Structures are given as C-alpha cells and as structure tokens.
Amino acid sequence: MTPAATLTAAIAGERRALARSLSLFENGELTDSNLMAIIESRGETLDSTVLGITGAPGVGKSCLINRVVQSWSEQGHRVAVIAVDPTSPITGGALLGDRIRMSNADSEDNVFFRSIATRKHGGSVPSVVRGMLEILAACGWSRCIVETVGAGQGEIRVAAVADRIVLVEAPHRGDSVQAEKAGLIELADLIVINKSDLDGAKKTADEIRHALEAATIPTPPILLASATTGDGVEALMESIDSLKVSDFAARTRARESMRAAWDMCLLNSPNFEEQIDNIVAGNTTIDEALEKLRDD
Amino acid sequence: MSTTLRIVIAKPGLDGHDRGAMVVARALRDAGHEVIYTGLRRTPAQIVRIVLDEDAAYLGLSSLSGAHAHLFPKTCELLSAAGLNDVVVFGGGIIPEPDHEQLYASGVRALFGPGTPSSEIQSFLTTAASRIKAGEAIGCGGNSKWNWTEE
Numbered sequence: 001m002t003p004a005a006t007l008t009a010a011i012a013g014e015r016r017a018l019a020r021s022l023s024l025f026e027n028g029e030l031t032d033s034n035l036m037a038i039i040e041s042r043g044e045t046l047d048s049t050v051l052g053i054t055g056a057p058g059v060g061k062s063c064l065i066n067r068v069v070q071s072w073s074e075q076g077h078r079v080a081v082i083a084v085d086p087t088s089p090i091t092g093g094a095l096l097g098d099r100i101r102m103s104n105a106d107s108e109d110n111v112f113f114r115s116i117a118t119r120k121h122g123g124s125v126p127s128v129v130r131g132m133l134e135i136l137a138a139c140g141w142s143r144c145i146v147e148t149v150g151a152g153q154g155e156i157r158v159a160a161v162a163d164r165i166v167l168v169e170a171p172h173r174g175d176s177v178q179a180e181k182a183g184l185i186e187l188a189d190l191i192v193i194n195k196s197d198l199d200g201a202k203k204t205a206d207e208i209r210h211a212l213e214a215a216t217i218p219t220p221p222i223l224l225a226s227a228t229t230g231d232g233v234e235a236l237m238e239s240i241d242s243l244k245v246s247d248f249a250a251r252t253r254a255r256e257s258m259r260a261a262w263d264m265c266l267l268n269s270p271n272f273e274e275q276i277d278n279i280v281a282g283n284t285t286i287d288e289a290l291e292k293l294r295d296d
Numbered sequence: 297m298s299t300t301l302r303i304v305i306a307k308p309g310l311d312g313h314d315r316g317a318m319v320v321a322r323a324l325r326d327a328g329h330e331v332i333y334t335g336l337r338r339t340p341a342q343i344v345r346i347v348l349d350e351d352a353a354y355l356g357l358s359s360l361s362g363a364h365a366h367l368f369p370k371t372c373e374l375l376s377a378a379g380l381n382d383v384v385v386f387g388g389g390i391i392p393e394p395d396h397e398q399l400y401a402s403g404v405r406a407l408f409g410p411g412t413p414s415s416e417i418q419s420f421l422t423t424a425a426s427r428i429k430a431g432e433a434i435g436c437g438g439n440s441k442w443n444w445t446e447e
Contacts, residue, residue, distance in 0.1 A: 015348060015349075016348055016351075016378075016379060016380070019348055019349055019350070019351035020351055022351065023302075023351045087330075088325065088326075091325070091326050091327070091328045092300060092328045093300070093324070093325035093326055093327060093328045093329050093330065093331070094325060094330045094331065095321055095322065095325045095331050095333065096330060096331065096332045096333070096350075097332075097333045097335075099332070099334065099335070099346065100333060100334065100335025100336075101335070106334075106338065106342035106343075106345050106346055107339075107341070107342055107345065112349055113346075113349055114349055114350060114351075115332050115350060117330050
C-alpha cells in the first residue's frame with residue numbers, strides 16, 4: 001500500500017492505517033503536501049482542539065492526562081494522546097513509558113494513545129507532532145492532547161501545536177523566585193498544582209499567583225488537584241472545558257510554528273549528519289556547514 | 297547504527313515482577329530502539345491495542361507467574377484476529393523447557409530465560425529483521441516454522 005493510500009484508509013476509519021500513517025509521517029514518507037492534498041480532498045472542515053500538557057519531569061503530567069482522557073471519553077468524545085519522551089542523544093534509542101499510567105487508554109475504542117520519541121529534534125515537542133495532529137484530526141479524533149517531554153522554564157515549543165496550554169506544577173519545586181521567572185509559565189492558559197494531597201501545594205499555588213498577578217498579562221486560573229486521589233479533578237475539567245482559545249499568545253504561537261518548520265527543514269536536509277561529522281572531525285566550521293546545507 | 301525498531305515490552309496477566317522486563321527494555325533502548333513499556337498487569341486484549349496504536353513491529357512478553365502457557369498463545373491469537381499477524385512475538389521470564397514447543401507452535405518466535413545476554417536478544421531481532429526483509433512470514437500469524445532455537 002502506498003503512503004497516500006494508507007492515509008486514505010486511515011481517514012476512512014481503519015485504526016491500523018491510522019497508526020501506520022502516523023509512523024509514515026514521523027519517518028518522512030508522508031509529507032506535508034501529501035497530507036494537505038488528501039485532507040483537503042475530504043472537503044469538510046475539521047473541528048478538533050489540541051490541549052498541550054507541559055511541566056517539569058515528575059510533576060504528574062501522565063497521571064493528570066489519564067484523568068482528562070477518562071473524563072472526555074465518558075462524555076463520548078474521541079480522545080487522542082500524543083505523549084513525547086526523550087531520545088538518547090548517544091544511542092538514538094528511547095524508552096517510552098508514558099502509557100503505563102493510562103490503563104483506560106488500552107481498552108476503550110474512543111481513546112487513541114501514541115508514544116513518540118524526540119528523535120533528532122531538540123526541545124520538548126518534536127516538529128513532526130504538528131502533522132501527526134492534523135492526521136488525527138482528519139481521522140475524526142476531535143480532542144487531542146499533547147504531553148511534552150518533562151519541560152524546563154524556557155521550553156515553549158508546545159505553543160506551536162496546542163490551542164490551549166496547561167502547565168502542571170507540584171509542591172516543593174523551588175523557592176518563590178522561581179515563579180517570578182519569565183518563560184513557559186507566561187504562556188499557560190491554566191496552571192494546575194498537582195499532588196494537592198501533599199504538604200506545600202497551597203503555598204506553591206499562592207507563590208505562583210502572587211508572581212503572576214504582578215505581571216501585565218492576564219493571570220490564568222491556578223487550581224489545585226490530585227491525580228492520585230481525584231480531589232479537584234472535577235473543577236479542573238470544568239476549567240479546561242471553559243478555556244477560550246487564547247489569542248494574546250497568537251504571535252508566540254506563530255513564531256514557534258515557524259521555528260518548528262525551520263528545524264524540520266534543517267533536520268530533513270540530506271547532508272545534515274554528514275555536516276555534523278565534518279564539524280566533529282574539525283574539517284569545517286558551523287558557519288560553513290550551514291552555508292553548505294543552505295546550498296543543497 | 298542498525299535500524300531503529302519500535303518494540304512493545306509487555307507484562308501480561310497478574311504478575312508483579314518487572315525487573316526482567318525493565319532490564320530488557322533498557323538493553324533494547326541502548327541498542328538504539330524505541331521501546332514502549334506497557335506497565336504491569338495488562339490483558340492480552342490491552343496488549344494488542346497497545347501494539348496496534350503504537351504501530352510496533354515487535355512484541356516482547358515477559359511472564360514469571362506460570363501463566364505463560366495461556367497468556368502467550370492468547371495474545372498471538374488476538375493479534376492475528378486484529379489483523380496484526382505480521383507482528384513478531386518473543387517471550388521471556390520463567391518459561392520451563394517442556395512448554396517451549398507449544399509456545400513456538402502458537403506463533404512465539406523466541407524464548408529467553410534467565411541468564412540470557414542482552415546481545416542475544418539483539419541478535420534475534422537483527423536476524424528476524426533480515427528474514428522479514430527477505431519476505432519470510434515470521435509474524436505471530438505467519439506460516440514460517442522458524443524460531444530462534446535453530447540458530
């Protein structure tokens with residue numbers, strides 16, 4: 001079956017063809033232009049939203065996503081999750097373990113869960129995710145969730161793919177100055193302090209609230225929840241469901257989309273690895289290597 | 297570097313021992329593969345769903361509970377029923393020798409016991425990949441009679 005035929009079968013509702021199409025796009029065998037041509041030929045407008053869930057490693061992103069998926073699937077939505085884990089920069093291998101906390105993702109027909117590795121891409125969301133989300137939307141998965149790699153303060157690439165961003169925090173992750181720093185925290189449409197069953201959660205929420213209220217941008221809702229006990233999850237879901245697709249961050253979104261596309265061009269250029277070999281061997285400078293890649 | 301494979305490592309049934317599965321997952325990661333770990337206590341049907349959604353070409357089943365004679369063939373049967381008969385299935389854990397024949401007959405292509413060097417699992421995967429490339433049907437529902445004991 002050709003890549004294009006596989007995508008057509010996926011859009012017609014074949015689950016394995018969908019899983020295969022996502023791999024084809026990830027491996028570069030289906031291109032953006034393939035995608036657009038096939039999706040446009042469908043002729044319907046697609047109604048799909050993308051929720052980005054980000055935050056530092058270990059704050060409980062996967063466990064909270066499990067709750068969100070459960071809630072949406074019970075309401076009858078078709079929910080797809082793309083969960084990203086890091087690729088080893090040394091061996092190229094990856095251990096993808098986000099689904100171990102999501103047992104309901106393994107049994108229900110209206111939940112699709114895909115683990116992906118960052119591969120050659122830097123950052124918390126690889127550039128291919130954008131296209132993969134378009135495929136999922138075209139196949140009728142109306143609620144999509146992207147779980148980023150455990151992300152630090154400056155990792156804002158999730159803005160390139162998500163309509164709405166939820167930042168997950170947890171108690172005892174640094175003093176109050178951490179909340180004053182710029183970056184990811186300013187792009188969050190909603191901040192949830194997970195592990196509210198532990199001491200210090202309320203203090204963390206207060207510190208973040210005080211820091212953000214001093215800023216000129218509107219303060220997002222800051223909620224407490226515990227994915228383990230379920231406390232606060234209902235209020236969290238109400239808040240997520242009432243979030244407007246934010247437009248004050250439209251410029252950031254566009255900028256990150258551009259950067260993602262630019263990265264993709266660089267990483268897909270046929271001589272990328274060869275130029276890295278040349279730089280390591282001392283045969284070329286970074287400027288020369290970039291120039292060569294531009295000329296190719 | 298060899299080609300990156302997508303491999304699901306699964307723990308079927310009521311078995312809480314995942315040290316072996318984690319060691320194998322880690323070794324395959326270090327060999328450059330993308331390894332999806334299912335977590336504990338999955339049913340054969342859940343494992344099939346995971347292999348399907350993750351578009352994995354290989355499935356490793358780990359069992360130390362003694363239920364392998366039911367769970368491994370059941371997983372192979374459900375994979376085939378879901379149209380995933382090209383997925384290559386291998387197993388490990390405590391699998392007594394007298395049970396091997398029945399498991400191979402059900403579609404499992406290799407069984408690795410305690411003490412197996414991780415390089416042997418990697419050799420199995422490399423051999424399996426080249427047999428697939430040569431057009432041999434070594435998936436769990438394929439007609440090939442090959443299994444790793446022959447090597």
